[in-house]
Amino acid sequence: MKMPLGEEKNGACDRSIYVNNPHLDSMTDDFLYHFNLGTSTHDLPAMFGDVKFVCVGGSPWRMKSFIEYIAKELGLSEPNADYPNICAGTDRYAMYKVGPVLSVSHGMGIPSISIMLHELIKLLYHARCTDVTVVRIGTSGGIGLKPGTVVVTKQSVDSVFQPCLEQIILGKPVVRSTELDGELAEELLQCSKDLAEFETVIGNTMCTLDFYEGQARLDGAFCSYSKEDKQSYLAEAYAAGVRNIEMESSVFAAMCKLSNLRAAVVCVALLDRLKGDQLTSSHDVLNNYQQRPQVLVGHYIKKKLNVGKNIVKF
Amino acid sequence: MKMPLGEEKNGACDRSIYVNNPHLDSMTDDFLYHFNLGTSTHDLPAMFGDVKFVCVGGSPWRMKSFIEYIAKELGLSEPNADYPNICAGTDRYAMYKVGPVLSVSHGMGIPSISIMLHELIKLLYHARCTDVTVVRIGTSGGIGLKPGTVVVTKQSVDSVFQPCLEQIILGKPVVRSTELDGELAEELLQCSKDLAEFETVIGNTMCTLDFYEGQARLDGAFCSYSKEDKQSYLAEAYAAGVRNIEMESSVFAAMCKLSNLRAAVVCVALLDRLKGDQLTSSHDVLNNYQQRPQVLVGHYIKKKLNVGKNIVKF
Numbered sequence: 033m034k035m036p037l038g039e040e041k042n043g044a045c046d047r048s049i050y051v052n053n054p055h056l057d058s059m060t061d062d063f064l065y066h067f068n069l070g071t072s073t074h075d076l077p078a079m080f081g082d083v084k085f086v087c088v089g090g091s092p093w094r095m096k097s098f099i100e101y102i103a104k105e106l107g108l109s110e111p112n113a114d115y116p117n118i119c120a121g122t123d124r125y126a127m128y129k130v131g132p133v134l135s136v137s138h139g140m141g142i143p144s145i146s147i148m149l150h151e152l153i154k155l156l157y158h159a160r161c162t163d164v165t166v167v168r169i170g171t172s173g174g175i176g177l178k179p180g181t182v183v184v185t186k187q188s189v190d191s192v193f194q195p196c197l198e199q200i201i202l203g204k205p206v207v208r209s210t211e212l213d214g215e216l217a218e219e220l221l222q223c224s225k226d227l228a229e230f231e232t233v234i235g236n237t238m239c240t241l242d243f244y245e246g247q248a249r250l251d252g253a254f255c256s257y258s259k260e261d262k263q264s265y266l267a268e269a270y271a272a273g274v275r276n277i278e279m280e281s282s283v284f285a286a287m288c289k290l291s292n293l294r295a296a297v298v299c300v301a302l303l304d305r306l307k308g309d310q311l312t313s314s315h316d317v318l319n320n321y322q323q324r325p326q327v328l329v330g331h332y333i334k335k336k337l338n339v340g341k342n343i344v345k346f
Numbered sequence: 347m348k349m350p351l352g353e354e355k356n357g358a359c360d361r362s363i364y365v366n367n368p369h370l371d372s373m374t375d376d377f378l379y380h381f382n383l384g385t386s387t388h389d390l391p392a393m394f395g396d397v398k399f400v401c402v403g404g405s406p407w408r409m410k411s412f413i414e415y416i417a418k419e420l421g422l423s424e425p426n427a428d429y430p431n432i433c434a435g436t437d438r439y440a441m442y443k444v445g446p447v448l449s450v451s452h453g454m455g456i457p458s459i460s461i462m463l464h465e466l467i468k469l470l471y472h473a474r475c476t477d478v479t480v481v482r483i484g485t486s487g488g489i490g491l492k493p494g495t496v497v498v499t500k501q502s503v504d505s506v507f508q509p510c511l512e513q514i515i516l517g518k519p520v521v522r523s524t525e526l527d528g529e530l531a532e533e534l535l536q537c538s539k540d541l542a543e544f545e546t547v548i549g550n551t552m553c554t555l556d557f558y559e560g561q562a563r564l565d566g567a568f569c570s571y572s573k574e575d576k577q578s579y580l581a582e583a584y585a586a587g588v589r590n591i592e593m594e595s596s597v598f599a600a601m602c603k604l605s606n607l608r609a610a611v612v613c614v615a616l617l618d619r620l621k622g623d624q625l626t627s628s629h630d631v632l633n634n635y636q637q638r639p640q641v642l643v644g645h646y647i648k649k650k651l652n653v654g655k656n657i658v659k660f
Contacts, residue, residue, distance in 0.1 A: 141461075143556060146557070149567070153567035199556060200554070200560055202562055240457075242513060248516055253464045254365070255366070311377065311379060
């Protein structure tokens with residue numbers, strides 16, 4: 033393992049970013065292709081050295097809206113301020129920053145977020161960031177939950193409800209743990225209680241490689257199982273503690289754990305999959321639901337930075 | 347299997363789009379969520395009924411640029427014409443259309459393209475399209491090829507070089523064939539010979555779930571293998587007929603085959619992975635490479651539609 037480069041803090045290196053790659057030392061330049069940023073073309077420590085919170089989500093629009101929201105919440109917004117996309121020159125991902133908060137889109141699915149995380153981890157490492165918390169804010173299908181409920185992930189589990197991720201390296205399977213930070217999850221739950229604006233639960237999140245057949249939907253282009261098969265699979269998931277289903281949490285948890293990043297997954301459930309597969313709520317209602325993870329995480333960041341009147345110390 | 351709805355042509359239904367889902371019959375409305383299009387909100391046969399060619403690619407920008415290019419090539423462009431994104435109201439995918447050609451972005455990775463294809467196949471089905479050809483145009487890493495070489499995929503293979511895709515349905519593995527249309531691949535190779543602008547080969551394409559460790563790169567945030575391990579894995583791939591590596595072809599091939607869509611994968615190799623992992627070519631050179639698949643497919647569509655002076659009948 034490569035030693036972390038971050039400064040020592042409280043006598044320990046334990047909040048530095050790890051990269052586990054001895055080959056990086058011998059590279060004179062590292063170009064983060066999908067961000068269109070590089071160590072020889074950009075001063076990464078100057079651009080990103082102060083980052084303490086990274087929020088990631090699928091949609092570029094939502095991540096731009098998050099940075100506008102958090103700027104306002106932290107009192108860092110200026111009249112008519114625009115937040116330029118830092119990844120200009122590519123449309124693979126979008127990235128925005130205000131103060132200590134970075135907001136990055138990751139597209140849909142494990143491979144898409146995994147490319148982004150490889151480059152994000154190297155970016156934070158090259159920028160010599162320390163003590164970074166990363167939160168995925170997203171949408172999901174709930175199981176046995178009222179639509180609009182926010183789920184903070186306890187464990188990200190696979191399609192047979194195990195907290196692990198199998199990745200293929202040089203043609204061979206490697207199994208990685210998808211453990212998340214339990215303390216951070218509890219802190220986020222407490223934030224929801226502070227806010228008292230919507231319901232939040234802690235539960236397991238199933239992460240799948242497919243939105244239709246992989247999540248037992250009946251409305252894809254293909255479906256070879258019955259409604260009863262679907263209901264019975266979702267009931268099994270519920271019994272295993274699964275409260276929502278999405279498509280990125282497992283590799284997010286595994287990669288953050290390997291890099292020493294404190295990580296959480298906060299997704300709103302847009303519907304109850306036990307009752308249907310398609311979204312029937314209005315555009316406005318769905319829009320309100322989608323803002324809940326960002327409101328929750330915004331409150332958490334404010335608390336951590338002691339911003340606002342009601343200062344709560346951790 | 348649900349019977350195809352398409353009109354009979356030459357006494358057979360064999361160019362219609364299949365959906366293999368008996369549940370679709372009982373749905374009064376089908377909302378294609380990630381396209382923001384639905385059967386009760388849009389007249390899909392009127393909007394898409396004439397589609398004969400669908401080109402898909404990762405980047406929304408590239409798919410917009412493709413529709414502008416093909417409009418000009420087919421003589422369908424008008425002065426100052428703008429091509430609005432048909433998927434307005436969502437930033438998950440972008441979709442453009444001119445005449446019989448549809449251009450759709452799919453993001454990066456198997457899960458992302460799989461969501462798009464479920465909804466594209468249902469869209470073509472609801473629109474009662476027939477005789478549709480789908481081509482993925484993309485970028486890839488080459489193996490033993492000069493950068494800029496275009497690869498038309500013979501077989502899409504997995505990380506142990508087998509032409510199949512394992513998908514998880516209700517927690518159980520289902521293996522699907524990733525066979526592509528051999529005749530279409532040969533026709534595309536012939537188009538490259540007609541053009542004589544760049545080199546094109548037919549070869550196997552390895553499809554992975556990860557860009558860094560999954561493709562034996564040495565420059566990710568994590569790497570647990572040596573340069574020798576990498577070289578030996580890529581050499582094995584070459585020996586198995588693999589000429590390039592990308593991240594979408596397997597599920598693209600499998601889903602098109604299940605839907606009776608004539609399908610091809612045409613990707614340019616941006617670098618030779620036997621010689622490195624990072625891109626060192628200039629922006630202009632890479633930009634030129636990225637246009638090659640669209641030039642090749644543009645020529646193919648023109649030939650099929652008998653557009654231009656040098657009419658070639660198939």
